[in-house]
């Protein structure tokens with residue numbers, strides 16, 4: 759089993775070997791995910807001692823969403839991200855444009871009155887697709903599962919599709935828990951991995 763000093767030594771070794779800051783961030787995000795999977799996940803218990811509501815998204819909410827999608831571990835997991843997630847103007851323009859379309863349904867997720875993420879349905883080549891993103895501080899508490907179940911009551915387009923990187927187990931579980939079935943796989947270039955990777959395709963009928 760990997761131990762933390764190995765991880766630290768490898769990370770420092772690679773930095774000493776002259777890799778870029780961006781590559782170093784990716785490596786640290788990877789180690790952080792591995793650490794979570796090895797140690798933290800086992801200790802997790804789902805708690806639902808919070809008040810969760812979803813509300814139609816306001817433009818002002820995008821400031822919060824932008825901050826959430828800057829996290830390196832989240833970027834690594836989501837994989838199919840913009841080339842430069844730190845480009846705020848590109849982010850705000852893209853989401854504002856999506857929000858203005860009648861085919862988009864977007865909801866902001868509040869936990870105890872704090873904005874913690876978003877869930878949305880958007881149209882892609884005539885098909886309905888879903889996406890969600892949660893502030894890392896709220897991961898592993900069942901927030902996405904609960905919010906997504908509520909979202910699927912108000913967003914009734916079917917079939918509706920979702921996809922997740924082959925190793926984004928949390929997102930795959932969320933879809934499975936909300937009734938989606940895995941219907942196949944695809945390959946695509948993932949900016950966050952700088953590589954072509956496999957993604958799993960899900961469908962809810």
Ligand SMILES: CC(C)(COP(=O)(O)OP(=O)(O)OC[C@H]1O[C@@H](n2cnc3c(N)ncnc32)[C@H](O)[C@@H]1OP(=O)(O)O)[C@@H](O)C(=O)NCCC(=O)NCCS
Pocket residue numbers: 794795799832833835836889890891892893896897898899900901902903904921922923926927928929931932
């Ligand atoms: C994917 C994401 C939305 C999950 O949110 P979340 O609120 O932590 O999910 P939930 O707490 O509802 O957990 C759902 C399931 O995933 C499991 N899960 C959570 N983290 C996990 C992990 N690291 N590894 C394996 N399973 C995990 C939970 O245990 C739960 O399953 P269970 O009830 O069978 O135990 C969140 O990690 C995120 O925002 N990631 C970055 C953006 C992203 O990946 N978006 C999706 C793009 S496809």
